[in-house]
Amino acid sequence: MSGERLAPPVTLVGPIGWLRQNLFSTWYNALLTVLVGAVLAGLTIQVVQWTVAEARWGVVTANLRLFLIGLYPIEEAWRIGLSLASLSVLAGLSAAVYGGAAVRTLASSLGAGQAILAGLAAVSGLGPAVTLVLLLDAALVWTAFLVGLRRPVARRALALAWLALVPISVILLQGVGGAVLPVVSTNLWGGLLLTFLLAIVGIVASFPFGVLLALGRRSDLPAVRFLSTAYIELVRGVPLVTILFMAAIMLPLFLPGGVRIDQVYRAMAGITLFSAAYVAENVRGGLQAIPTGQIEAAHAIGLNAVQTNLYIVLPQALRSVIPANVGLFISLLKDTTLVSIAAGLLELLGIGRAVLAQPQWFGAHLEVYAFIAAVFFILCYTMSQASYRLETALGVGTR
């Protein structure tokens, strides 16, 4: 109890203290640290050695165009650039208007992603035009952000623009015929382009359907409840592959004679039917979180059932299910790989397999699959981090 102040023991502070506390606190922790450290070091050395010295990355750089856009004709690739540009502008404006760390993370990673792609395009000889367009698009994100900060855009206009973006992009990519926009057959679509299209169309198209299903499942009309529950449980009980297979084989049979739809649209339909059930379960979670008092209050001021849902319940419920739907989008993005085995489409994994079928790249499986895995990891990790921030920002799930 002397007044003299002693410095804390060396073994409790500083790097040594940290090591002692976090790695060597007990004898079995020390043993564990050494074991795990040894295994980790061994693995890292192997992986780095393979990546740097052994892997033949030529298979990726030489086929980068295929990995990005599949067989989409290069002279029509400006349409992709245009779609990306509108996406970039909208993302930048949203980051400015909505604020929030999560939206900004997503927007800046869109910009960064395009910049990385530009770098890849430059080293793989895709041509300076592609590189330039990608760099311009990346710059657009930040330009739109700065413009949006100066001159705020109406939120409603922005939301409408987002809704219109998907159908307009699909029409633009497909073309309408004629000299300006000749039709680009969907079987030429591929690579990362198709992966994104499938996932985005899937989540956007399934959303209204999923909301209806969720409302139906919580309805107090027995027939409606039964039909919704049956649909949701049926879809959730079977693997996505079987639904995609059904879409590829049976969808044409369900249509009236003479109507044909492309494999890509069949796959989109399959993904939409599938993800609607999962959207419905997410939305149901949001609906359940609405206190009964809100509904009773709505009835008390004379709103009917439809008005109550439209003005009181859904706006609150949908806001709280945004993070869950970002999570769903991430799994959907990963699940698009299944269309390569169920319908033979050339999305990122499908195009990888097609590249491996070329004789000069025979046996480069590890390089191609590792590249694809890395692309997915970067995309999904960024989005999951953004979704995590969104969750914290919205205060969802904090107890």
Added chain:
Amino acid sequence: MTPAPASPPRTDRHAAVPPWRNVRLLRIAGQIVVVLIVAIIALVLWTNLATSMARSGLTFGFGFLNTTAGFEIAEGPIPYRATDAYGRAFAVGLLNTLVVSVAGILLATILGVIVGVARLSGNWLVNRVAAGYVELMRNTPLLVQLVLLYAVFLQLPSVANSISLGGSVFLNQRGLFLPRPLAEPGFGLWLTLLVAAFVVALAARVTASRLEGVGRPTYRLGTIGIVALVAIPAVGWVALGAPVRLDLPVQQRFNFVGGVVLSPEFTALLLGLVVYTAAFIGEVVRGGIQSVRRGQLEAAYAVGLRPMQTLRLVVFPQALRVIVPPLTSQYLNLAKNSSLAIAIGFPDLFSVTRTMANQTGQSVSVIVLVMGTYLALSLVTSLFMNLYNRRVQVLER
């Protein structure tokens, strides 16, 4: 639609309310409209289906299951030849799916618990490695992981240069070679002993918990039961002269003789499913354990429970409550994900039925069959897990 508008005072009985404002009538009308719309859509789809099938000469029916399949299946738990019927081919596919799912669920649970505990470890390195593993697994598609893993398997050394793990397990291009346990003469008797020991242990455990429940001393009956469970089979094992022999795989010039071999396809699929699902189970376990409040632990120590007792009596029962529902959906995911086997050539249910669809042209019947089977599998799994869930849930008033 969701909330029923609060019923007005019961005036409808007196027909004071016009029918278009009568809530009860409106509800019935609404349901009829919805059912009618669904029925009309179904009817249109069905008519289209019937006409398209008639046009392309397809029929609906399961008669083809009795005709000769005529294609080979690489592996399966029951014998099968190309001359067998489609029905048997279907059974082989189903059994393959069941085997890989059950084995996958068991192994993924074990690995998942380890990962979950590692994520909570105070050891910084272990913690970070587990976190990195979980992120890596969760952010890449399972299908890409599977084909990557299979590509690694195909680059394994040939039989002559097999990788030996401990001298009795070998890994090479042809698959994973494991020792096979073989029954010796006294095996039946030993099995009886094992069952008897199990019964004794169970009886001791039940008695102990009953005594504990009414506050009487348990005379350490639970511990005695566990000792019996270990001791009786061990003594029997020695007395009967080790009634199980291990048939080790022995390397010959071109292949291994003896033991049991798991094909590269099966091993890659099982490993891929286990490693992927374990990451998700790890997060479920971590969430469950973290959901037990710190005060519960402190209270347990305060009333004098020892660390193991705290874990067994306080932490686990409460954590299980949170863990079981998401764990169920992970099990279901694993079973459904086993349908990705087709990408690496393992003959599971989906892969076999797809061949059937291509060969017979009965794609509609086959799709109905395969979806029905997966649905039944999912429902049975949920049923069992829900029963278990009911057991672990704390009764709340």
